[in-house]
Amino acid sequence: MIFFVTGGSRGIGEAIVRQAACEGHDVAFTYLESEERARRVVQAARGSRPDARCEAYQLDVSSSAAVERVADRVLEDFGGVDVVVCNAGVNKNNLVVSMSDEEWDGVLRTNLTGAFYVCRQFLPTMLAQRFGRIVLVSSLGHAGVSGQANYCASKAGLHGLCATLAKEYGRKGITANLVVPGFFDTDMTRDGMSEANKAFWLQYCPAGRMGELQEVARTATFLAGEGASFINGQALAVNGGLDWAP
Numbered sequence: 001m002i003f004f005v006t007g008g009s010r011g012i013g014e015a016i017v018r019q020a021a022c023e024g025h026d027v028a029f030t031y032l033e034s035e036e037r038a039r040r041v042v043q044a045a046r047g048s049r050p051d052a053r054c055e056a057y058q059l060d061v062s063s064s065a066a067v068e069r070v071a072d073r074v075l076e077d078f079g080g081v082d083v084v085v086c087n088a089g090v091n092k093n094n095l096v097v098s099m100s101d102e103e104w105d106g107v108l109r110t111n112l113t114g115a116f117y118v119c120r121q122f123l124p125t126m127l128a129q130r131f132g133r134i135v136l137v138s139s140l141g142h143a144g145v146s147g148q149a150n151y152c153a154s155k156a157g158l159h160g161l162c163a164t165l166a167k168e169y170g171r172k173g174i175t176a177n178l179v180v181p182g183f184f185d186t187d188m189t190r191d192g193m194s195e196a197n198k199a200f201w202l203q204y205c206p207a208g209r210m211g212e213l214q215e216v217a218r219t220a221t222f223l224a225g226e227g228a229s230f231i232n233g234q235a236l237a238v239n240g241g242l243d244w245a246p
């Protein structure tokens, strides 16, 4: 199958790109600024499977014109797309009382509006194929985390988007599902998660640890695979048993 993964240059997105390539899929993925890291991801994917088709594209998902341009290029380069993984995400933490318009809008535009643009852009191709798999990367934050109103609202919005996609396109051979990660060691959590929340996680997560990136990547490829053909509009948590944070 042909995968399109947003935010594949680092963290969870990189793991999904590498997992999909390992499993024998062709992968187009995007990065925002990390061109060099994206190049290394391409090399790693090709290293794991010499005949892997893997290409990186610069894209800001918050621009609908850019999404349109890059989607057209990917479709031309790869001849189609079967699986869309909306993974690109940012956080900008603040208490609601102090949150600026920019902090609110910036996070919503990337995490939620960007996912909408990407899904909208690839749906005509999926409809024409009468096949498509959409995987949206949410967060346990969709249920609310103190200091992350913008991030949590964007992730809760993805749940509404997913449920609607499932209903609108379920009869057309297209499924839409969410992966809901708990706590994974990436740049986002290294820079943007408080020490108190990290300590909370390690104390209360029944698994007693944070997740391995491959664990969330394998869940994403599972939702795109044959074993998930009748799973539609669902949220699959990958969190070692802890689904909330203070």
Ligand code: NAP
Binding pocket: 006, 007, 008, 009, 010, 011, 012, 013, 030, 031, 032, 033, 034, 035, 037, 059, 060, 061, 062, 087, 088, 089, 090, 110, 114, 137, 138, 139, 140, 180, 181, 182, 183, 184, 185, 186, 187, 188, 189
């Ligand atoms: P990360 O390491 O910070 O990586 C973020 C990725 O998104 C990078 O590839 C980045 O590209 C890309 N990106 C950022 N803004 C973008 C934009 N406007 N347009 C296109 N791409 C953009 O984050 P992560 O931890 O892997 O998170 C990946 C996803 O998992 C996010 O949706 C996040 O909310 C979700 N998540 C993560 C955790 C966790 O524990 N890490 C938990 C729950 C949910 P550049 O490299 O070019 O900057």
